[in-house]
């Protein structure tokens with residue numbers, strides 16, 4: 256007994272990372288279009304202008320997804336493609352592209368999972384303050400309503416926001432991501448509040464304007480923790496760390512899963528954050544909290560790694576350092592397969608919703624071998640190690656709904672440009688040639704057996 260029969264196996268991408276066609280068919284500019292053109296932000300000045308040219312090559316990409324046996328494709332919509340100014344006039348050609356994409360997926364038996372927002376805010380909205388503007392939740396509601404009306408006859412599954420932590424933490428606090436700002440603490444918490452309200456308004460828009468019932472969730476990231484041993488006190492410490500503030504910096508708030516998800520699922524900001532940073536919070540009402548906490552159908556979590564902790568003298572979590580030479584991926588992230596066991600367990604216990612792993616995967620130094628193929632044994636090993644742990648969680652009674660590999664194909668890795676390759680499909684950016692990596696064929700076997708071969 257492993258994964259349930261209906262468990263969904265998919266792959267994920269995001270609009271700005273794969274689409275390209277940045278200036279085509281009436282699309283408006285978004286904050287990444289602008290950010291990439293400013294010197295110093297992105298590795299070697301790379302941009303998403305062309306990216307994987309998925310906008311024109313989606314049919315070929317879907318054929319490859321089918322060959323890989325993917326049952327679902329999680330992708331995001333470019334807000335500025337649909338609403339070039341962010342609100343107001345709809346760009347029909349933008350809707351047309353997603354119609355073609357969705358129809359082609361369905362024709363190939365691949366279920367679309369749509370993310371409304373994966374970081375590419377329309378630049379016109381940025382000029383009005385972006386997520387700092389108190390109207391931003393209304394903007395999001397308008398956009399989500401259009402999406403619901405237009406696509407819900409064919410799309411059943413939606414995510415409101417991808418990793419709001421990165422939107423706020425990297426976009427507005429460290430400035431590593433667009434729009435590249437470093438705001439102070441008052442603006443920081445106002446932005447968080449607006450983003451969370453936008454999530455809730457987005458859920459309402461999807462429910463109110465869909466023509467058929469839809470299932471809705473969110474896909475956050477955040478710092479995850481795992482116990483250094485199976486001792487009950489270590490497990491307790493790791494569970495606690497997952498949902499509480501683990502430091503006294505604002506950047507610690509950014510990655511605190513409890514801070515972002517307690518409002519969404521429990522309708523409250525956590526006490527510890529309020530105690531430490533309360534004076535910086537905007538005034539908020541019970542109504543606000545109710546607007547943020549809208550009933551959801553599932554919990555999505557993007558998961559790449561976790562920090563091991565043990566219980567200190569008083570039971571509180573203490574970070575355990577990694578041994579010298581600890582395994583890591585090309586982007587320097589540690590390899591910690593057990594996060595796919597512990598995090599879903601902790602998340603399911605706390606929020607009581609079916610869990611999707613909405614992203615998981617690794618970057619490697621992939622290249623085309625002399626035989627013309629792309630051999631990525633590390634990624635195969637990574638996938639098996641991680642998925643074995645996820646299977647264990649399923650066997651322990653965690654309600655697991657599905658798993659999306661990040662990513663379907665190599666793509667524009669934000670501030671790293673094209674220097675990191677996370678795909679199951681290799682992309683040669685000079686020619687746009689695609690090659691299924693060994694791991695794609697291996698993933699197909701995992702899917703075929705519903706994880707029985709792990």
Ligand code: GBH
Nearest residue numbers: 269417418476477478510557614661668677
């Ligand atoms: C995801 O971001 C994105 O959704 C996707 O677009 C991207 O391409 C992909 O992953 C690969 O990067 O350990 O507390 O310091 C993941 C971004 C980076 C967010 C690491 C959490 C560390 C939190 N994650 N970050 S902490």
